[in-house]
Amino acid sequence: MEQFNKETQIQIELSEEVAQGIYSNLAVISHSISEFVIDFIRIVPGMQKAKVKSRIILTPEHAKRLLHALKENIDNFEQQNGPLRIQSDPGFLPPLGGMGEA
Numbered sequence: 001m002e003q004f005n006k007e008t009q010i011q012i013e014l015s016e017e018v019a020q021g022i023y024s025n026l027a028v029i030s031h032s033i034s035e036f037v038i039d040f041i042r043i044v045p046g047m048q049k050a051k052v053k054s055r056i057i058l059t060p061e062h063a064k065r066l067l068h069a070l071k072e073n074i075d076n077f078e079q080q081n082g083p084l085r086i087q088s089d090p091g092f093l094p095p096l097g098g099m100g101e102a
Contacts (some may be wrong), residue, residue: 007072010024022040022053022054023042023053024040024041024042024053024054025041025042025043026040026041026042026043026050027039027040027041028041031060031063034059035057035058035059035060036058036059036060036061036063037055037056037057038055038056038057038058039052039054039055039056040052040053040054040055040056042094050099
């Protein structure tokens with residue numbers, strides 16, 4: 001983040017509860033003029049319903065920064081571990097009715 005002076009330090013706390021993380025195998029992304037919303041969902045095969053486990057709301061600028069950070073990290077991962085292959089199983093994911101998915 002270019003705007004921060006190199007002398008600026010931010011202390012970030014990670015509680016034990018948040019450190020446990022939340023597993024997600026589907027992300028639904030939507031946006032308005034002022035924000036991006038990413039809903040993280042866990043789908044279990046054979047279940048008719050899935051609940052949103054976490055929702056992140058970002059400004060458009062921060063969403064683009066997240067995009068670049070993810071790309072950089074995926075590129076680093078692939079350099080160390082080889083290319084990622086994305087497999088589609090059309091019988092597993094439900095139709096999303098025009099919403100974005102990741």
